[in-house]
Structure formats: C-alpha cells, structure tokens
Amino acid sequence: MRHIKVTLLFTYSGIDNKDIEPYPSHVAAESMRLMSATTPRRYRTVLYWRPLVPGLNDTSEHLQRAYELSRLADATVFTGLFYRDQIAEYYRASKLPEPYGETARRKIVPETLEKRVLSAFGGSDSLFRKTSCAVSYAHGEPDYNGHYGIRELCDICPLGQLDRCKEAHRVPSAGRIREVADALPEAAGLVVVDITDRAAVVSGLTVILEADPEVIADRLRARGPHNRFQRTPGSSRAEARFYRQATERLAEAGFEVLRVDCNRRPPEQSAEIIRDRLETLLAPPGAGTPP
Missing domain, CATH: 3.80.30 (pyruvate-formate lyase- activating enzyme)
Structure with missing residues (x-):
C-alpha cells in the first residue's frame, strides 16, 4: 500500500x-x-x-x-x-x-x-x-x-x-507523440497535424465495418445480444445510423476512412482488406504496393 x-x-x-x-x-x-x-x-x-x-x-x-x-x-x-x-x-x-x-x-x-x-x-x-x-x-x-x-x-x-x-504540465513534441503511439496497433499511420496548449491534433486511418440493419439484426438473433441496448427493438437501425453519422463527420474533418461492406463478405476477407490498407500506409516511401 x-x-x-x-x-x-x-x-x-x-x-x-x-x-x-x-x-x-x-x-x-x-x-x-x-x-x-x-x-x-x-x-x-x-x-x-x-x-x-x-x-x-x-x-x-x-x-x-x-x-x-x-x-x-x-x-x-x-x-x-x-x-x-x-x-x-x-x-x-x-x-x-x-x-x-x-x-x-x-x-x-x-x-x-x-x-x-x-x-x-x-x-x-x-x-x-x-x-x-x-x-x-x-x-x-x-x-x-x-x-x-x-x-x-x-x-x-x-x-x-x-x-x-x-x-x-508539459507540451509534448510531435516526435514524443509518435514514440508513445508506436506501441498501439490502432495508431498505424498516425500523423501529428497540430499541437496547441490544449491538445494534440492527430489523424490516421479509421476503419468502419458496415452492414444493413436487417443483416445486423439477423446476426444479433443468431449470436445473442451483448448488452441491454441490443435487446431494444430497432437497435440495429440506430447502430447503423450512428456509424453512418460518424463516418460522415470523420470524412468532413479530413480523416482517412476505410469503409468495409460486411453484408455478404466473410470476416476473413474483411480482415484482408484492412491488412492490405495498413500495409500500404506503413510501407516506406517508394516501396510500392504490397503484393
């Protein structure tokens, strides 16, 4: 203690x-x-x-x-x-x-x-x-x-x-921010846009997995809800609307957004799409597109 x-x-x-x-x-x-x-x-x-x-x-x-x-x-x-x-x-x-x-x-x-x-x-x-x-x-x-x-x-x-x-209080440098963020897989491709006394503004790749509300509802019925909100009628439509709004706002703010349609695509293919985009982002300049 x-x-x-x-x-x-x-x-x-x-x-x-x-x-x-x-x-x-x-x-x-x-x-x-x-x-x-x-x-x-x-x-x-x-x-x-x-x-x-x-x-x-x-x-x-x-x-x-x-x-x-x-x-x-x-x-x-x-x-x-x-x-x-x-x-x-x-x-x-x-x-x-x-x-x-x-x-x-x-x-x-x-x-x-x-x-x-x-x-x-x-x-x-x-x-x-x-x-x-x-x-x-x-x-x-x-x-x-x-x-x-x-x-x-x-x-x-x-x-x-x-x-x-x-x-x-210490205002971090852009290098220090990248150094700390390197330990996070989610920070791949992170770019420090600006640093002020209030905050550090960064951008990177945002991945949005999309599906129609009916598809989400069918998967919830098969899998079972994970929380009480997913038991609420119409929750799938609300969730789809929320992610659609988030995608629009991120794009308007200038963030790079990868939208992956998951309606009929198996999870393995969705993962491959995300992997390929990350490899492109992380590739050294002049390295070309990964095979």
Whole structure:
C-alpha cells in the first residue's frame, strides 16, 4: 500500500425512478459514509455523481442531498448523461419520457443545470468535471490525464490544484507523440497535424465495418445480444445510423476512412482488406504496393 494510491469511487445518481435506476442510491450513499468515516486512512473517497438528467434528479432537493454527501468525500465529480442513439431507443422502447430532443456525441449537462449545481456547491472547493481531476486532487497530485489548460474544465478547480497541474504540465513534441503511439496497433499511420496548449491534433486511418440493419439484426438473433441496448427493438437501425453519422463527420474533418461492406463478405476477407490498407500506409516511401 505504500506505493499504491487507492481511490474508492461511489457512483450516486439520486434518481428515484426505479424503471431507470433500479439500484437504490441510498446504498451507495451509506457505503460512502462508512468508508469516509474511517480515520486515519490511506485511501481516498470520491462521490461519483452521475448522470445528472433534467427531470429525473435535478430538483433543489436532489442538489442539496448531493452537496451534503459531497462534504463527506475527499472530492466530487459530476457528469451528465451520454445520450447516444442506443440510450434514446431504450427510453422509447420503455415508454420513458426523453430528457433531450436529440442524441449527442458526449455527456450532456445543460448550462442552466450546471449553473444550479455550481450555486448549490458554492461552499465547496472539491467539485470537478472530470474523474481524473477529482482523483488527482484527492491524493494531492497533478491531473494524470492532462486536462490542464482547458478553460471550460479548469475554471471551477481550486487555485492550489491549478498551480499543481500547471507546474507538472508539459507540451509534448510531435516526435514524443509518435514514440508513445508506436506501441498501439490502432495508431498505424498516425500523423501529428497540430499541437496547441490544449491538445494534440492527430489523424490516421479509421476503419468502419458496415452492414444493413436487417443483416445486423439477423446476426444479433443468431449470436445473442451483448448488452441491454441490443435487446431494444430497432437497435440495429440506430447502430447503423450512428456509424453512418460518424463516418460522415470523420470524412468532413479530413480523416482517412476505410469503409468495409460486411453484408455478404466473410470476416476473413474483411480482415484482408484492412491488412492490405495498413500495409500500404506503413510501407516506406517508394516501396510500392504490397503484393
């Protein structure tokens, strides 16, 4: 334990609707109270308050309960709902009121709700938007995920934590990024487009395996669903639509996209197509096309 920093994250939503959140939130709350009360202790506790969803757990009473709980933990992180197509389909199939009119590419916390959260936590100096920020703060360390410099994340951090992250922050060179990425098969053909104080912009090959919704549905029936969203009627159409949108957005952004039609092609042939493209990308200049 001398060389390990242990963090206990207690997922708490405060959602009362059992059709959406069947596991009672008071269990997580009591567990956190118990583990946070131990003194002295070498581990840290974090209230993982998620997801915040308008109409489900955003009343003043919900926010006040979360604030009272946060005072027991070493840090608190809050996030919204990742309202993807699969979750939207689940809401509709379960005849639940949809919290948003459209799906999103990231977790959503509406601006008005975030302002209410920050107001309710006005007396707190340990509230964060990112999990790594909360964990790092709880242990007195700089953020290990390098969020420093992203104003819309850091503007609620304690000044002491900002100073700690600033001191540790290093902007990597393009060579260092490629050196680290070389260990990842997914990074084949990676190109460093730009490096800013906020992020490194890279491009590479994106592979999209495509099939008609009916084909996907037949394969799901034969294979069996891997999660609850695949049990939802219409999930295959939602999945196909999601990947189609992703393909369009990647192409518009200038990324190289390899689309592989998997409707009738056996898996071995799909793998060969991907292999051939990767070999072309990785071939030294002037080497020609692999046989």
